[in-house]
Amino acid sequence: MSAGGVSVPRSEENMMKAYALRAFGPPEQLALTDIDQPAPAEDEVLVRVRATSVQPYDWHFLRGEPYIARLMSGGVGLRKPSIAILGADVAGVVEAVGTAVTGFQPGDEVFAMLKGGGFAEYVCVRENELAPKPENLSFEQAAAVPLAANTALVALRDEGRIQPGQRVLINGASGGVGTFAVQLAHAFGAVVTGICGTRNMELIRSLGADAVIDYTAADFTRSGQRYDLLVDIAGSRSMSACRRVLTAKGTYVAVGGPAGRWVQPAGRMFAALALAPFISQRVALAEVTRCTRNRENLMELTELIEDGKITPVIDRTYPFTEIPAAVRYQEEGHATGKVVVVDD
Structure with a gap:
């Protein structure tokens, strides 16, 4: 050849x-x-x-x-x-x-x-x-x-514009992207809440979450808490429900969601973006496959890994x-x- x-x-x-x-x-x-x-x-x-x-x-x-x-x-x-x-x-x-x-x-x-x-x-x-x-x-x-940590980094740093001291909610905290997102948000100085199932609650705490919500026991969209940033990996609630947990100027970042044969999860993400011009909160989509800084991101992640901040x-x-x-x-x-x- x-x-x-x-x-x-x-x-x-x-x-x-x-x-x-x-x-x-x-x-x-x-x-x-x-x-x-x-x-x-x-x-x-x-x-x-x-x-x-x-x-x-x-x-x-x-x-x-x-x-x-x-x-x-x-x-x-x-x-x-x-x-x-x-x-x-x-x-x-x-x-x-x-x-x-x-x-x-x-x-x-x-x-x-x-x-x-x-x-x-x-x-x-x-x-x-x-x-x-x-x-x-x-x-x-x-x-x-590479893919999971890069996705989490793009979702938090680039699309979420995370800042130290912000209240950050990670929906889907126990998956590949979620476990990195919890650690990165903690490393960036945020107050982190992770959402996962009962069996993974202790793990998410050990990764740096300040609070953990068991989705099998509580609906996070009706908790009365407000967050500056929601990174939605699980896609388990509608956009209108997720808006209830955001501050007036909060940011919603869509990463994934339940797969479907015809449209989902793409349809849910596009629907969220279509709503963006009509609400006060920011809506963004973490499209890591279109990122042009993959090597630079891996180098940044390597520093965090070698410093013991993420694993x-x-x-x-x-x-x-x-x-x-x-x-x-x-x-x-x-x-x-x-x-x-x-x-x-």
Whole structure:
């Protein structure tokens, strides 16, 4: 094959295993396949993947849902998946570098957030998207960071415009994004309240929440409390109900919500944005996949990780050969923190 202007002869030495996705459907559509190993272009780094993670992002491309996303530019694809190899989180070791790469060399331990490619033994990453792995994290832990922590950072810092001393509410505090959001909000000096189920309340307190609401026992929208910022990951209440817990000039940031076959969670987010011009509170959407500062964000997160201010929470770890099982478990929606896949 030819990649990055480099001709690579096809042989067993140039092959790798990857989970190829050729059609929308259940996790069984992820077929472990021998394919050509990529060769780095001038500005790319070839990474031997040591760990990746699974998340709702992968689920949407796997299922092709919500169906409205098939019609959107840059979406999941109209008739077949737009990403052939899923896996947005990568932690691994530099195998080779392109001729124009100056910041990395073989043997460096790195991590990155990508559009796809992590469900494979090797992946090529542009140098400007790659960051050194935090020194105090294993590959397994580092693979839990990129997409989830980046989403939490964008939601709080960029869209939420968080300030020290603000009262911040995290709805969906025990998931992959939520566990990072609680820790980041605490690190930014906010007074943090997390919403989760009964079994995760102590965990959320340990991550820095000043208060925890058990959603199985209380409706947070009728608590009478007011917050400066609500980061809504769970999407468990309507926008009109969520407005009741915000101050007059408070901010609502939509991150996710329950998945649906046709429109949700996209429809709920678009409805919130449509309401924004008519209310006093700010409404924003955390679209981390469109962020152009992923490497810079990873470097900022690395500082917080190495300072001990945030740490990944991992629910389960699966071997590479069981990626379909890992995706199926994550799809059930009960994971606390992240679901990670490690090299066999």
